[in-house]
Amino acid sequence: MSALLEIRDLNVHFATPDGEVHAVKDASLTVGESECLGVVGESGSGKSQLFLAAMGLLAPNGRVTGSVRYRGQEILHAPARTLNALRGGAVTMIFQDPLTSLTPHMQVGAQIVEALTLHRKLPREEAEGRAREMLDYVRIPDSARRMRQYPHELSGGMRQRVMIAMATIAGPDLIIADEPTTALDVTVQAQILEILRTLKSDRKTAIVLISHDMGVIAGLATRVQVMQRGAIVETGAVDDIFYAPKTDYTRMLLAAMPRLDEPAPAATATGATLLTVDDLKVSFPVGGGLFAKPQQLRAVDGISFTLRQGETLGVVGESGCGKSTLARAVLQLLPRPAEAGRVVWLGRDLGAAGREEIRGLRRDFQIVFQDPLASLDPRMPIGLSIGEPLRALEPGLPREQGRARVAAMMARVGLEPGWINRYPHELSGGQNQRAGIARAMIVAPKLVVCDEAVSALDVSIQAQIVDLIRQLQADTGLSLLFISHDLAVVRRLSHRVMVLYLGRVVEMADSESLYRAPRHPYTKALLSAVLTPDPRTERARPRTLLTGDLPSPLDSRAQLTFLKSKRIDDPQAEQYRPRLIEVAPGHLVAEHD
């Protein structure tokens, strides 16, 4: 195995207003022909900067020393012409956010053709033919039509496929994939990893797979490098790293992975019913204009459930299944009232309550958002942000007491109380999420809705936040509506789990039965998409993959994906509504084929 890329003693420094930051420390590694090297580490461990620096893509305030050789040729500090010939041709990169990596005003076909013709002189027709073949290869259905679409018309998963097609079309030896699946749903993540896997086996392309998630690495990598605070702390074959980790840091990363085989909390909540949602329907007008009538997109389509005191209900589904809309409808945060159905809080119908009444009731139900940085005001010190619900909902509280409660709450969620004057950008993602939790908890609510509260965080931080939430629940007996696209994350917390598909419940059961004996094919598909930090099972496991995207909710046939026998083949037709059948006490499953 000869070395394709060889990095020796690479150091990266950044000049910042706070002094020099040593981002990568003496990193050395090699990537062999057609091997897959996994690089794992938490955010800020320098794993991305290492490869950006190696490819000459460092930010202007960065300084790099060391040696980077591609097939024996030194490329560090090489002239731009040499690098441009290499980048995009022999070595290509895939980034985390496919929307920002694609040019918004160019059709995706043209972008792929451009990536090809920059490196190969080809007639236009032939280049377009190759681009279309490439789109087929990354399993984009209806590739001829997709070629003419713009990036915003594609879903996140489709965009990432386009990125892979662009990265592959010039026939590279090496693809550097930097967190290629982090922004995606688990189901889509599984599909993207599958494409990378075929790329590796069919085309013998070497892949560097950078991720914070051990599960992503497990099925694909042959060797793994673990990075911590800019240094490579452990290197080895994938099985050695996963089954015999040598450093505590690697062990910690492995232990942080949520697993489907850990015990779920037993469904013991017997408290009073706090929340009853009855046949809730929420729709949004989409499209339309001055003359066209807008279509109604039904985001939540007849969902019913109850939540007891001290209970956690996990809500799981892919992006676009209406789970966030459901959360906002329950919390009365939507701009318009629900179309139909009732949300009853402690016997009071929230739909009928006035605005001031709802505002008063917000003491009882709070929310934690997905993106910790976006959900905190960038111009407000976190102490004030945390204390804000207190000032709004308990106006009579003396200042001193308010301050003391903020300090106590901060300590409780693991934040230094002396940090009240810090701004969100001065804290890490995990710390900001702790602040978000503190803000939700400060008024001692009875219900907290966690809307993908851990999805944007590193796996290791996820575990800490989940533990924190669980501890807070044990201490205060609050109820949780825990929303996620990942069944594994929900498992640690949920007493019961509700699986949503296009705004409808397809399965609802207590955790134990749902994970042990899922009934609905969609639940099974979601479960099969969950990654485990176990290379042997990851390599061997056949996947019941959901192919392609979630169908458009505007198409009435979409609802019957799992009940094709009753489907009328007309997108406008009124379709059969699958009923929920109670297969065991408390275990509801939607009708399916």
Added chain:
Amino acid sequence: MIAILGPGGASAIAAAEGVRGRSLWLDAGRRLARNRAAMASLAILALVALLALFAPLLSRYPYDEIDYNVIACAPDWWPWIAACTAGGSHWFGTDAAGRDLFVRVLYGARVSLAVALVATLVSLLIGVVYGATAGYLGGRIDALMMRLVDILYSLPFIFFVIILMVLFDRNIVLLFVAIGAVEWLTMARIVRGQTLSIKQKEFIEAARAGGVRGRDIILRHVIPNVIGPVVVYVTLTVPGVILTESFLSFLGLGIQEPLTSWGVLIFDGSEQMDAAPWLLLFPALFMTVTLFCFNFIGDGLRDALDPRER
């Protein structure tokens, strides 16, 4: 299990008693104080303002005293052209009517600075609150409020001023009102646009979920976050307003002789800049320095109000 009580726990709470909470404004004040260009500009502006206020005490010449012995005299230290011998010394020389230019520049500063200040304050107060409210409330109310702005926009400015003057007689207060009434429109539009984008941010939803009232969300979350473009626009407004005032005065709709302003002085000076360049030079110098100061203060404020800046 990760420690729930975080590093320190109870002792950290005790330590926090010593840390006083600071708001954005306090922080911004400290950051502004560290900005040398802004502080120097503030000092110069204060000096100009004080000079303008105490102008009558600084010179023995009244601003409107015409002295035919010293018509268009150069300052006594002016090279090339000999100063007049009659009368006393004139630091900045005299104008075509023999009035002392130093006093007139300082009297002009009163009018110009006052117009700049009042018009800017009006545009800030009305424009920011109006724009933020329209943007935050959205929907039909927003459409209604912005159509009103459109209507006011479409009024011909000069026509509007003339009507005001005819109805209420010539009055310096009216001048302020007229300029202020026009300046806030653009501000309202800018702020509304910014608010619309900020309204989509999750932290606004978080505040609503936290039970914060609409008015407090606008004051505490929306306005601090639109301040960047607002400050930039204000630094553009100030020179604009000073020029508008001189334009109106030139048309006879603004302030009247013998009162004066920088704009009027510069206009008069520019007509005689071959024979008496000091008539242009001194008011122009004062105005330029003042505008520079406003710009530096604006930049300083914008940076100070952004916690991400250091």
